[in-house]
Amino acid sequence: MTHASPDTAVTLDAALSTSLDRAVAQVNSVVLGKPAQIRLAFASILAGGHLLIEDLPGVGKTTLAHALAATLDLSFQRIQFTSDLLPSDIIGVSIFERDRNRFEFHPGPLFAQLLLADEINRATPKTQSALLEAMAEQQVTVDGRSHTLPAPFFVVATQNPLDLAGTYPLPDSQLDRFMLRISLDYPSREAERALLTAPDRQQLISTLAPCMDANQIVALRKHSASVLASPALIDYLQALIGATRAHPEIRVGLSPRAGIALLAAARAHAVLSGRGYCLPEDVQAVFVPVAGHRLTPAGHGSRDRETLARALLTDVAVR
Amino acid sequence: MRLDARQFNLLAIAILVALAAHAPHLPLWIIAAMAFVLGARWLQRARRADLGAVPIWVRLPLTLALPAAVVAQYGNLFGREPGSVLAVGMLVLKFTESEKPRDARAAVTFACFVLMAALLFDQSLVMSGFVALALLPQIILLRALEPRDDLALKPAAATLADLRRGVPQAAFAVLGAAPLALVAFLFLPRLGEPLWGAPSPDQGRTGISDTMTPGGLAELIADDSPAFRVTFDAPAPPPPTQRYWRGLVMYHFDGTEWTHMPSPPVRDASPRFEALSAPLSYEIVLEPTQQRWLFALDLPLAAPNGAYRNAEFTLVNEKPVMDVTPYRVSSALRYRHDTLARHERQLALSLPAGYNPRLRALAAEWRSRYGEDREIVQAALALYNARFSYTLNPPPLGRDSMDDFMFETRSGYCEHFSSSFTFLMRAAGIPARVVVGYQGGYWNALGGYMVVRQSDAHAWSEIWQDGQGWVRVDPTAAVSPERVNLGSRAANAADAPWHGPEWLLALRNQWDIVNQLWNKVVVQFNALHQQNLLAQFGVDHAQWRSLAIALGAGSIVLVTLAMLWALRRDRDPGDAVDRAYRRLNRRLARAGAPRDEAEGPEAYLQRLRQRFPQAAREIEAVFARYVALRYASAQPDPAAARAFAVAVATLRVG
Numbered sequence: 027m028t029h030a031s032p033d034t035a036v037t038l039d040a041a042l043s044t045s046l047d048r049a050v051a052q053v054n055s056v057v058l059g060k061p062a063q064i065r066l067a068f069a070s071i072l073a074g075g076h077l078l079i080e081d082l083p084g085v086g087k088t089t090l091a092h093a094l095a096a097t098l099d100l101s102f103q104r105i106q107f108t109s110d111l112l113p114s115d116i117i118g119v120s121i122f123e124r125d126r127n128r129f130e131f132h133p134g135p136l137f138a139q140l141l142l143a144d145e146i147n148r149a150t151p152k153t154q155s156a157l158l159e160a161m162a163e164q165q166v167t168v169d170g171r172s173h174t175l176p177a178p179f180f181v182v183a184t185q186n187p188l189d190l191a192g193t194y195p196l197p198d199s200q201l202d203r204f205m206l207r208i209s210l211d212y213p214s215r216e217a218e219r220a221l222l223t224a225p226d227r228q229q230l231i232s233t234l235a236p237c238m239d240a241n242q243i244v245a246l247r248k249h250s251a252s253v254l255a256s257p258a259l260i261d262y263l264q265a266l267i268g269a270t271r272a273h274p275e276i277r278v279g280l281s282p283r284a285g286i287a288l289l290a291a292a293r294a295h296a297v298l299s300g301r302g303y304c305l306p307e308d309v310q311a312v313f314v315p316v317a318g319h320r321l322t323p324a325g326h327g328s329r330d331r332e333t334l335a336r337a338l339l340t341d342v343a344v345r
Numbered sequence: 346m347r348l349d350a351r352q353f354n355l356l357a358i359a360i361l362v363a364l365a366a367h368a369p370h371l372p373l374w375i376i377a378a379m380a381f382v383l384g385a386r387w388l389q390r391a392r393r394a395d396l397g398a399v400p401i402w403v404r405l406p407l408t409l410a411l412p413a414a415v416v417a418q419y420g421n422l423f424g425r426e427p428g429s430v431l432a433v434g435m436l437v438l439k440f441t442e443s444e445k446p447r448d449a450r451a452a453v454t455f456a457c458f459v460l461m462a463a464l465l466f467d468q469s470l471v472m473s474g475f476v477a478l479a480l481l482p483q484i485i486l487l488r489a490l491e492p493r494d495d496l497a498l499k500p501a502a503a504t505l506a507d508l509r510r511g512v513p514q515a516a517f518a519v520l521g522a523a524p525l526a527l528v529a530f531l532f533l534p535r536l537g538e539p540l541w542g543a544p545s546p547d548q549g550r551t552g553i554s555d556t557m558t559p560g561g562l563a564e565l566i567a568d569d570s571p572a573f574r575v576t577f578d579a580p581a582p583p584p585p586t587q588r589y590w591r592g593l594v595m596y597h598f599d600g601t602e603w604t605h606m607p608s609p610p611v612r613d614a615s616p617r618f619e620a621l622s623a624p625l626s627y628e629i630v631l632e633p634t635q636q637r638w639l640f641a642l643d644l645p646l647a648a649p650n651g652a653y654r655n656a657e658f659t660l661v662n663e664k665p666v667m668d669v670t671p672y673r674v675s676s677a678l679r680y681r682h683d684t685l686a687r688h689e690r691q692l693a694l695s696l697p698a699g700y701n702p703r704l705r706a707l708a709a710e711w712r713s714r715y716g717e718d719r720e721i722v723q724a725a726l727a728l729y730n731a732r733f734s735y736t737l738n739p740p741p742l743g744r745d746s747m748d749d750f751m752f753e754t755r756s757g758y759c760e761h762f763s764s765s766f767t768f769l770m771r772a773a774g775i776p777a778r779v780v781v782g783y784q785g786g787y788w789n790a791l792g793g794y795m796v797v798r799q800s801d802a803h804a805w806s807e808i809w810q811d812g813q814g815w816v817r818v819d820p821t822a823a824v825s826p827e828r829v830n831l832g833s834r835a836a837n838a839a840d841a842p843w844h845g846p847e848w849l850l851a852l853r854n855q856w857d858i859v860n861q862l863w864n865k866v867v868v869q870f871n872a873l874h875q876q877n878l879l880a881q882f883g884v885d886h887a888q889w890r891s892l893a894i895a896l897g898a899g900s901i902v903l904v905t906l907a908m909l910w911a912l913r914r915d916r917d918p919g920d921a922v923d924r925a926y927r928r929l930n931r932r933l934a935r936a937g938a939p940r941d942e943a944e945g946p947e948a949y950l951q952r953l954r955q956r957f958p959q960a961a962r963e964i965e966a967v968f969a970r971y972v973a974l975r976y977a978s979a980q981p982d983p984a985a986a987r988a989f990a991v992a993v994a995t996l997r998v999g
Contacts, residue, residue: 034977034978034979035977035978050926193573254976254977254978254979256975256976256977256978256979257979258975258976259976282480302977303946303976303977303978304948304976305945305972305976306945306946306976307945307946307947307948310945339943340941340943341943343941343942343943344942344944344945344946345923
């Protein structure tokens with residue numbers, strides 16, 4: 027990887043670029059017909075953010091997470107969230123060790139590089155916030171002692187938007203912890219046919235070999251952060267952010283933190299497009315996943331968040 | 346660095362147009378020789394660019410030949426024409442040694458001077474327009490001489506493309522200078538006299554001359570250019586039969602030629618004629634004639650400023666008319682002279698001895714047959730009417746030209762008729778004289794003025810009748826009444842194919858309005874008009890000083906504005922990139938693929954690829970430049986920004 031001055035476009039090391047392409051291709055071979063969503067998932071990884079997949083059961087949320095885990099050579103844990111799940115169930119507990127005569131911390135499933143938090147909205151808010159705090163701080167504190175989470179630490183959470191009985195939907199402030207929120211939607215006709223005729227996905231995933239290790243991901247993250255965002259691009263980004271704050275149907279627009287996330291995601295998207303500089307198209311590609319779950323509509327009669335985010339994209343001019 | 350083929354071709358074009366601006370008024374052989382040198386040099390460079398400049402042993406003789414040619418043509422090296430030939434010649438010689446951009450720049454500067462010199466000859470709208478257009482190749486060349494990003498165009502194919510592409514830019518530059526030119530036009534102190542002195546009389550339009558031979562006017566009648574324009578104070582012009590614009594009165598006849606002898610000014614205010622009709626007031630705007638006489642309807646009641654009336658009551662200017670000259674006159678269309686001085690009577694009866702015996706015999710016979718002068722006139726007019734025909738292509742006449750005309754050929758035009766009629770009257774003892782001027786005039790109702798063309802040149806007679814004074818008799822009217830009633834165009838229709846069809850005539854008259862306006866507003870803008878203009882702003886009796894202050898202040902304001910604009914414009918190359926991208930968007934929108942305003946460059950390009958598959962590569966290259974400037978660098982490189990602007994300008998879509 028070349029070390030570039032902030033004024034010019036950066037170039038990605040060829041080997042790293044090849045591994046990234048292979049990794050993306052491999053996930054695409056498992057989750058069929060969803061290249062944009064897979065790209066966004068990788069963007070989330072490269073930008074150092076967490077991913078929330080919100081969709082109906084059975085459209086491949088978990089398959090995507092599994093495919094990512096199999097492709098990235100990362101320690102993987104899966105937590106199925108339920109209403110009786112306690113914070114200690116995911117963080118871990120301190121147990122008194124008789125032979126050593128002291129409390130020993132036994133890390134929970136949270137201590138993984140890639141964590142799949144399935145059906146996160148089924149857990150109680152208390153458990154949810156334990157996870158979300160860990161996501162924000164990259165560490166957990168148990169009995170006054172801090173335990174650093176492994177790096178890279180990447181959470182893929184899923185939630186079912188329709189299943190409302192007995193669930194605790196994430197509050198808006200918590201949603202902000204996820205850099206991107208995507209939905210998978212039904213597969214296309216051809217993709218579905220391939221799913222129906224091809225071997226089982228789980229079986230397929232078990233045959234996958236990892237393409238990228240933790241070091242490479244760290245290097246890619248560093249590279250992604252150095253991607254050039256020209257003044258013109260920042261102009262456009264600010265215009266978009268400004269528009270979210272001025273829109274009559276939006277009560278609360280994007281926060282500065284959301285703006286930073288938007289830029290980071292756009293940079294990662296540029297890397298995935300093989301560029302060392304951001305284009306307005308990168309911002310557009312990540313805008314709805316970044317902003318969609320962060321906007322607060324003004325009230326009844328407003329369009330839903332994603333529609334609003336999409337409308338903003340067509341309203342704000344690229345100069 | 347040497348001039349590349351494209352720059353050299355542009356230089357050739359720039360010099361060629363400067364040469365062309367002088368072609369109408371310089372001797373053909375000089376123009377042809379210069380064009381030959383120009384062409385030869387161009388061919389030499391085109392064929393063997395490696396040879397470089399024309400060697401000194403060719404250039405030196407050419408350089409020496411130039412003043413020699415000028416002296417051979419004009420007899421000296423000074424004055425308007427010799428100076429112009431020298432200037433044009435030096436410009437062409439500069440071309441023979443032009444190899445470097447520095448040479449080309451010098452040549453452009455000098456070509457602009459040469460173009461300016463062309464205006465010393467002709468300030469008409471057409472010439473001024475040509476000079477303005479001829480500035481474009483000069484500016485295009487200057488731009489082409491600037492070092493710039495290579496456009497990857499083949500030089501040979503690019504000359505015409507360069508010209509075409511450069512025209513809007515150059516026109517913009519010329520228009521940008523227009524306010525400054527306007528300030529200079531309004532405030533530059535004007536001289537009463539032209540700096541370059543009097544041009545030699547053999548140049549320019551001939552107009553009416555002070556001698557008349559049968560056939561002499563024929564050339565003039567073929568000349569369709571305006572002689573002068575008239576605006577009347579009354580709403581309607583006088584009827585066609587009254588439109589006799591007297592210019593010169595000719596008494597002297599030597600057998601072949603009538604001659605005008607200048608007669609002294611009538612200084613006393615008391616008229617020697619009695620006006621029988623209300624005065625008709627009008628203003629004439631005379632085109633340059635290089636002569637001193639002015640034209641007026643019948644008898645002018647007073648001379649305009651700077652002119653005087655002579656004994657024949659025609660107007661004479663104190664100086665030759667070198668520029669478009671306006672003057673006001675009041676005329677009496679009906680009048681009565683009181684007495685004919687003895688020497689005048691003598692002059693009006695004198696005939697050269699030994700010419701035209703048959704005509705003299707006829708006159709003698711009529712004198713004895715008729716008692717009254719009036720009857721003799723009637724007989725003569727009846728004879729013309731019965732036996733003669735009007736033509737612009739009369740057969741040649743012998744030594745006794747009047748005899749030949751009256752008894753043999755019997756066809757001719759105004760000069761023949763007026764000449765023979767005057768001769769006949771004198772031979773019969775009636776004082777008579779020839780008057781040369783213009784008859785008729787086209788009433789341009791649209792412009793509210795009358796235009797009298799050179800083709801309206803006419804000659805008629807005046808005879809002395811006791812109790813009436815000089816009476817106009819137009820024998821041509823007896824032969825061809827339409828010549829007088831409808832104008833020369835109608836009368837000459839059969840002989841004069843150059844007048845063209847009716848619609849062309851209408852077009853010509855509309856064009857004449859434009860010319861008249863140009864004359865009025867631009868060419869006639871002299872020191873007096875300048876004073877009048879400034880007086881409206883409270884500056885009375887503007888002196889050189891106040892003019893210079895106005896000129897200086899105006900120029901400073903304009904130049905400052907231009908510099909501010911230029912600085913602002915070039916402050917941020919990013920602005921230039923934006924501008925060029927907007928321009929690109931406009932052009933693509935015109936080609937049918939407008940950019941959605943929220944569409945990024947990559948997405949737009951994707952669409953354009955499908956829309957214009959044949960131009961996809963070019964479009965991609967332009968967009969690559971844009972993306973590199975706008976998004977792949979924090980600070981756009983000015984040179985790359987310019988290159989992008991050029992790439993946008995040269996992009997051809999579909």
